[in-house]
Amino acid sequence: MRNFNYQNKTELIFGKDTEAKVGQKLKGLAKKVLIHYGGGSVVASGLLDRIKDSLTEAQIEFIELGGVKPNPRVGLVREGVTLCKAEGVDFILAVGGGSVIDSAKAIGIGACYEGDVWDFFIQKAKVSNTLPVAVVLTIPAAGSESSTGCVITNEENDYKRSAGHPSMRPIFAILNPELTYTLPAYQTACGLVDMFAHVLERYFTNEPNVTLTDRLCEATLKTIAEQGLAVMATPNEYAGRAEIMWAGTIAHNGSLGVGRSEDWASHMIEHEISGIYDIAHGAGLAIVFPAWMQYVYQHDLGRFVQYAKNVWDIPTEGRTEESIALASIEATKRFFKKIGMPTTFEDANLPIDRLEEMADKAVENGPIGGFVKFERNAVLHILKIAAELK
């Protein structure tokens, strides 16, 4: 196990009707709040009105900025930054899923900075400070509700890049599983893949002697796979929705990665796909991860066998390590397919004529991946597997 520091200050307020507490929670923390959201469902469901009522009741001043899209754009972030500076906003409340939270986090750091907020995403500036952000979560997926980072897309050049800092963990996050009943099946499924991938990125490590975190990862993966099928089948049942919402937070709060190297190549390759084609991040991950596994499994057959046994209950007797490893990749794919996710470019109706460009961009800042390190050609190889050209 490696040396590590771990601290997660986010207060998690989990359960039924918890969004009604938001005004009270903000008391003493905020004078003027920017409520940040997407559009459609948060408005139509009446959630936004309930949030506003709660703030009004607690006598907290607020302004609004809606319009966040999946793969949140730096354009809207810049608008939010200008708004916060002009209006003297001292707190941002994100009402939505990972895209809204990430957009709010980016506005938070931008509002404390003189230059252009994109600087943080291209290593031209380092985050040191942010406006505080809190969350009312409506999509369990990104884990952004208690994580240190955010991912933003620059619509001018199709770059999708991340920034992070411990100060960016939200102050509190309200997690009410009931708010997720009405999520479209496709979005639920994208969320499942996203949280599953967050654990996989940590699980595939070269660090020996990380038994406890291995087991905690396996516990979380197994629960996502099992309860994921349950929520797809019965979207209005509290039990499964609650398990999945909690799993999404655990998957990305950092605790599963302590003391071990992590990978993250699949996320970086996926960012190139959704940066260009604007598909959902979870769908992109469902395409990339099986291809990544296919490419790397021989690097550590033992770990894939462990994954097969402990996550997928794949029988091992009388089989070679290689066949068990391959079966675990098949099981991963099968899970993604069962919940309606694409696992190839074709499944997602994506063209396959810009693979080289994606490979170039993925390694622009150097090789990627902690489990196996990739130069450009390896990335291209993985993209070709996903495009069924290999």
Added chain:
Amino acid sequence: MRNFNYQNKTELIFGKDTEAKVGQKLKGLAKKVLIHYGGGSVVASGLLDRIKDSLTEAQIEFIELGGVKPNPRVGLVREGVTLCKAEGVDFILAVGGGSVIDSAKAIGIGACYEGDVWDFFIQKAKVSNTLPVAVVLTIPAAGSESSTGCVITNEENDYKRSAGHPSMRPIFAILNPELTYTLPAYQTACGLVDMFAHVLERYFTNEPNVTLTDRLCEATLKTIAEQGLAVMATPNEYAGRAEIMWAGTIAHNGSLGVGRSEDWASHMIEHEISGIYDIAHGAGLAIVFPAWMQYVYQHDLGRFVQYAKNVWDIPTEGRTEESIALASIEATKRFFKKIGMPTTFEDANLPIDRLEEMADKAVENGPIGGFVKFERNAVLHILKIAAELK
């Protein structure tokens, strides 16, 4: 799953040589520190001197109070409170295991209170404030390094009672597994039982649909059982010591109990034993827990079967639920015995003539236990099982 709030602000600094950072960590947080410790090993090993050097180097003023014993006494706590008030101490650094940390936490709340600190332990006063506490951990066991509570013994009347408040979570905890190499085998084993019991108290719940936390509990229990045997066999190996140190923190940081009712009857019964006989808390738990299991297993056979399968890999085919449940209790006992722990009063050379008194005291504030609720006679029954009178 129940509604819950979870927040754990403690910064965990884990790994080799991390105690050297303590002075730097305290900079800006503390003006005058009380270093609180036990005696023997912390002094003899040179750890205390290294800590003092680190504080001196960081130009942080400090005073010292040693002498904490296992089952820490309110007498020394009162001494610490007086000292803090007289000397204007604004920060307490606990260097030791759970007893030292608990004593430090009690001093912390006492120093912010006008009355007698014992008031907090007999519900005469409620904690609302504390001096900040930080930890250099030397015994993985109690999980007090990131928990909200402490347990103190009143030597005047043999009462062992707890107090707790979110503000009592330590500011930071330094966890260097190397510091635990020299722990006597008996203390290592007591620690293993203590952390194992912290998970069991949460695992045995009546709350349905807590799949993820169940699995996280099982992952932690399995790791303690497996790596516990490893550290007993090879006490100087970093890998196992690190797993156990991290498991002890996870077991009691509160995350494994979210959304579910917990039990804690075994802890309360054990407090009556160690309150009177001053045996190690872990040893007391090794005596009580199997007896508790024996008494309650029929309340929820299914949960004991799950425990048998997922923690102890007990084969279930062709066996009744009852026989599987009983096998899980045997496996628990066998683990405790293997690491040298007593599982009966006789094993621990304890007399059995004060069982009635213990049963009386255990339920003084009403029935105990969340999984099965106990009145006095049930507690007595469990004590009699442990005393081999039933």
